[in-house]
Amino acid sequence: MTLDTKRKRGASSHVEERKRAALLAVERHDRVARAYGHDAASACRSVDLGEGLEATGGVTWRKLSTQDRQRLLDLTDGNMSGHYGHKWEEERTGKRKDMASRESRYIVVRSKSDASIAGFCNYRFLVEDDEWVVLYVYELQVREAHRSKGIGRALVEMSTLLARQTGMQGVMLTTLKANEGACRFYKREGFTPSTMDPGVVSPERAEDFDYRILVKLFPKGSP
Numbered sequence: 001m002t003l004d005t006k007r008k009r010g011a012s013s014h015v016e017e018r019k020r021a022a023l024l025a026v027e028r029h030d031r032v033a034r035a036y037g038h039d040a041a042s043a044c045r046s047v048d049l050g051e052g053l054e055a056t057g058g059v060t061w062r063k064l065s066t067q068d069r070q071r072l073l074d075l076t077d078g079n080m081s082g083h084y085g086h087k088w089e090e091e092r093t094g095k096r097k098d099m100a101s102r103e104s105r106y107i108v109v110r111s112k113s114d115a116s117i118a119g120f121c122n123y124r125f126l127v128e129d130d131e132w133v134v135l136y137v138y139e140l141q142v143r144e145a146h147r148s149k150g151i152g153r154a155l156v157e158m159s160t161l162l163a164r165q166t167g168m169q170g171v172m173l174t175t176l177k178a179n180e181g182a183c184r185f186y187k188r189e190g191f192t193p194s195t196m197d198p199g200v201v202s203p204e205r206a207e208d209f210d211y212r213i214l215v216k217l218f219p220k221g222s223p
Helices: 003-036 043-047 066-100 152-163 180-188 203-208
Strands: 053-057 104-112 117-128 132-142 170-176 212-219
Touching: 003 066, 003 132, 043 152, 053 066, 053 152, 053 203, 066 104, 066 117, 066 212, 104 152, 117 152, 132 152, 152 170, 152 180
Parallel strands: 132 170
Antiparallel strands: 053 104, 104 117, 117 132, 170 212
């Protein structure tokens, strides 16, 4: 085989690899687009919330009433301000923008008696790190009066079911190290540090970061 032939074959192989990578990228983004069209109701109906509570999934920010939007913002403020301390004012602006994004979807748990919000999960479907197709939990909040009643676990379960139903590879989220209760909770629910977690990427600098990136990936071939 001549050197020129080897070069041509090498160039051809490189082109084919790029084509395969491009097709995979398109497939991932198509999967995300299809996920947004999925009816989240079945995932919510599959989880037992106990008497007096009900869940609605796949809700967009625009479809929430003005009163409910404020309730979600107030709940997030009340739960997170203490963990962020003096940084909260700056963080709040970003969180509110994320919550109102057109890509954001919600699972909202309410009391059947008065329609008050007991907890919620704010999520999106996305391609993370150009590789993983995941349901990313942006917020998971439970009202203090409703804690220790299984609502947080139910929200994780509904999110996980929805991720499976839509063909995602898993569920991903970010949590503050200072929120020790949340860190213990997610560990109990089967989340582990992602390959993108700062402590995994740069173990020697792990202490420089105040957050963890956690993931629960599904076994290959699972629905």
